[in-house]
Amino acid sequence: MNLLNQQLFLWIGGGFSPNAELLWLAMQLAVGTSWVMAGTIAVAAWRRRADRYYILAACLLTMLAGTLSQEIADVLEHPRPFMLGLSPPWIAHGYRGSLPSTHASVMFTAAMCFMYRPRLRGIGWILAGLALLTGWARVYVGVHFPLDVVAGLLLGSTLAAGMALACHWLQRIPTARPTMPA
Incomplete structure (x- = not known):
């Protein structure tokens, strides 16, 4: 798997x-798209x-995705491309584990949550595009391997699917209506 990851990188x-x-x-996408995504979500919430x-x-849920991603990366301690001498880090970055990508985990969680909601699906496609661009950019600048981004996509998709199932289940619970005493 590491050989495939390095070849893809x-x-x-x-x-x-x-x-x-x-x-x-x-470099612009690797750092700036997070802000574009946050702004897009804020506008969606407002409108x-x-x-x-x-x-x-x-x-x-995206905050949970970020926390889980960092915890998993700390346990796995998978080195980043620049730590292995495959590329310089073209953006400033720390030396913690890279798998899964926290950017990808958070951004794909948000995108997939929006995709699962029919009224928000159009915005979800925009968010997914931003997440893909960010994933590519972070590989290009040497701070992630491609499979780090794929792992973030899988983590984010799994969390979003769990939220979609929970929402579906909660909508099926009948609401209790107070009864008037006779």
Whole structure:
């Protein structure tokens, strides 16, 4: 698996002599798309009043995704490409484990939560596109392997599916109506 991961990185990553324009773009995306995603979610919450509690729940789930991702990465201690000498870190980054990518975990959790909600699915596609661009960018700048991003996608998708199932189950519970004494 490590050989495949390294080969994919060498194919996708910028390495030691990246294309200057792609490197600039990747550096912007690797850092800035998180803010674009947060702004998109904030606008959705502001404009979609009926979905605000769902969006809030999705945001809380993204915090759980970030925490789980960091805990898993700390346990696995999988090195980053720049730690193995495969590329310089083209953006400032720490030396903690890389698998799964926390950016990918958080961003795909949000995207998939929106995708599971029919009224929010259009925004979910935008968020998924941002997550994919960010994943590519973080590989290109040398701070993640491709499978780190895939692991983040799987973690985020699993958490979002769990939330979708919980919402579906909660909607099926009949609401108790108070009865008037006779």
